[in-house]
Amino acid sequence: MYETKLETRATCLRSVLVVLFWLGLWQLISVLLNYELLLPSPVQTAKSLLRLMGEASFYRNVYGSLSRILTGYLCAVIVGALLGALTAASGFFNAMLRPLRSFIKATPVASMILVVVLWMPENSMPGFMSFLMVLPLVWANMQESFRAADPQLVEMARLYRFGRRKTIRAVYLPQSLPALLSACTTGIGFAWKAGVAAEVLARTAHSIGKPLVESKSNLLTADMFAWTAMVVILSILLERVFAALLKLFLKTPRWEGLLDTPHKR
Amino acid sequence: MIRLINVDAGYNGQPVLRNLSLTLPETGVVAILGPSGSGKTTLLRVLSSLLSPISGHIEGIAGLRVSMVFQEDRLLPWYTALENVALPLRLPKKQALAHAMQWLAYMDLSAFAHEYPRALSGGMQRRAAIARACACPCGLLLLDEPFKGLDTALRLRVMTRVKTAAPLTVLVTHDREDAKLMGAGIVELAAPAI
Structure with missing residues (x-):
């Protein structure tokens, strides 16, 4: 117990030292360059961030980005899971839909944004881009895990005539959860990056992307850095919150040990 | 009554059961005995319709509700x-x-x-x-080495209940004593041909 506490303290201290090292390096380079327009110091960036945080529009922008991107993300998780199950179960649908998944996966984010901006209102575009980034990830993981479901359990369900719905609910879905959760964890960072990039290119109103690009146009480099810092902070926060929720979920007796896949012992 | 007529069954086209003909009674317990590789589990899989025979006919299992204790627990x-x-x-x-x-x-x-x-x-x-x-609830209960790892007293208690669970029970076991305790009619499968 005491050793664990000591280890936790040591880890915390190390993290703080790492952050201080990089901030120090940034400060040093900015002092050496001495050109705020090119590289504002961490202190100037922090001041800009604090000033921006004092404005009501800051929160409106953050809320706008978060709601749009998370909506796209959640839709991608639901649609990706359904498509994963469908394409695992049906060879026909797999053959039909596989090219679509490959296309979405292979197309660069920037070109996709430029195409989608022609078709969609600027307000919906970032959410849609987040959706497109996460969709193939969840879809592929879900499809793979459905295919890798323990054949003995599937056979047991067949013998007891569970029927399709009960088999999916009781046998396939629980076995797919680790893959789905892993895709969700990775996807949240993808969704955030693609969503903000889309906001920048589409100059979406009430978003982080618009003031980010405006600060660049107005040569307010410190503001640009502050918004970028905000994007990074929110990305880390989202991942942490998701990881914490996941941990809580996996601590419940039903799902405890799920990631160890005890059925495959 | 379940009848298997000249049944060949196995995996990847390789029969494990060869030309098996067998008639099972409508009620009671039947124990399938035989050395490893003689096709005991394959026979249960055929009876449960989890495995289709390569050739031959099976009568009396269409529409029959089957329950099974697999070799693995599969919980x-x-x-x-x-x-x-x-x-x-x-x-x-x-x-x-x-x-x-x-x-x-x-x-x-x-x-x-x-x-x-x-x-x-x-x-x-x-x-x-x-x-x-x-x-x-089932018409046919299939048991594949079900009493493995149970001590004698527990085994007897469990057997008493198992016997009442279905009109016809087919038990696969290596243990002749289990068959006797279940009051089963015995079917012996031959050792696999080498």
């Missing part, structure tokens, strides 16, 4: 023992749980009904699998 790890037993039942939830609970009690597992399989010992998991198979 779903994310459900409790009670939920695992209740899951195959086609009853309203409350009734299904009550019926499942009764079978867990028969298996001396009442106190562990709300435990997940990982918290149960090997013998307890086995009994939960037996409870699941027996709780499910």
